[in-house]
Amino acid sequence: MSQVISQDATLDDIIFRDKNREYGAFLLRTTYPKVIKRSVLLGSALFVGALLLAAFWKQLTASNTEKTEVTAEVMKLDTPPPQKKVELPPPPPPPPPKEIPKVTTTKFLPPEIKHDEEVTKPEPPPEEVRGNTANETVKGETENYEPPVDPDAKGKEEPVEPPKPAEEEIFTAVEQQAEFPGGPAAFGRFLQKNLKYPSAAQRANVGGKVYVQFVVNTDGSIQDVTVLKSVGFGCDEEAVRVIKSVPKWTPGKQSGRAVRSRFTQPITFVLSE
Template sequence: MENQTVVHEDDTLEDIVFQNRNKAYGAYILRTDYQRVIKIALLGGIGLFCLAIGTPMILANIKNEDKTEVIADVIFCQLSEPPKDIPIEPKVTPPPPQEEVKVHKTIAFNQPEIVEDDKATELPPDQDVLNNTNAQISSVTQEGEIGEIPVDDPDKFKTSEGTAPVEVKVEEDMVFMAVEVVPEFVGGNSALAKFLQKNLRYPRNASEVGIGGKVYVQFIVGKDGNISSIDILKGLGFGCDEEAQRVIKLMPRWNPGKQSGRNVSVKFTLPIVFQLDQ
């Protein structure tokens, strides 16, 4: 008896072809799932294509948003000149107290003059009086102490040799605002710009609201080149001030400033620009 094919109203072409056959065979499965597999493959291919094209564009936008422009020019504060030779008034020594002047006993002995007898007022002492007295010879006769003739101290007549000029010393912990040789980042301004560009990151808060501008940072370059006392003179907020301080703290030692041939501490001001590419 021959096999007869019975066709039902809802049978598909695959059901008619594989009627009375082994449907577990791979060909039947491939035919029934063909449409679904084609749709999945097509959608998956389109998705992969879009991802391959869009990924570089997304990464480029992210990098552009985080790009920070750095100004390498340095603003150096010329607020005041370093102290020069400060005139120092010489120390005035008060004069020593004057000794009490002692009045010595004297006998008048003036050069005799020839006058008439009725006009003579006082006779000079005779030679015996002069020889037997310890009084000093003077132009007048007065009572007082008997002693030697006072002589001024010979040291009073010595010439002054003068005093050496006083050298003005600068305090060791003095911080200068202007010096002969300004401190410098090792390698110059170009190396400073590269360092900032490498380490600065645009804060996300500032990027989201479109904040940009200059942050003025002031710090002290010590005698040994170390950075200290970091302060924000004028900031932007939104994380830009903190980012500028963070990068300044990462800086290596600078070449210190010099005044009169020796290393000194100098106050330094550096502007950093945060700018988003449009």
């Protein structure tokens, strides 16, 4: 084959020079520009034809519509007659003022200071005499009446004892709780300072918590000290002793009144290592 390429050869001729041109690719490449040009012309013609058809249809339908003219007649209204002024009747006169009834009053006299010698006590009014009256005073006999005796009563009656005063109520929760002087922290320091570890508990290596219940009286004193939970080995007695030795508390108050209140205090016994 000759390797010489003519000057009039196209790109397709160069590419498909040594290839089979009957396969179909060569034909597609050679006819592609003509197909594109034909498609553009045909699409443009269809688009312009659609625009012309729409314009023609619009002009055709516009010519068939009938135009109707509407004339509006303006009516002239007569001017309204002038309104007559309505004269209102004069307002009624105000009612006469009502007279306020006078209330009997007594003039207040300022107190006058006098010496005791110048003050005269008013004499008391005479006592009203009730009962039988006579011209002379006669001393009569007075009748003694004995109380009736119950026939069903047997033996001597026992004297009735007056009712005992009710014991003051003990509160567990009040509006203002009773407090140790200085607060809970000061109470804890007091217990730590005055509590002594029993020797029996030390020898037996026993520890724990003793729950002590007591009542703060209305004057702040401590009473009714009891042990709720025991540890033993002298810890209970030591806890009761310390609670009884505390100074007076500030009593609790309910409705502004000092009342008796009940407390439960745990006391811990721990051996230091």
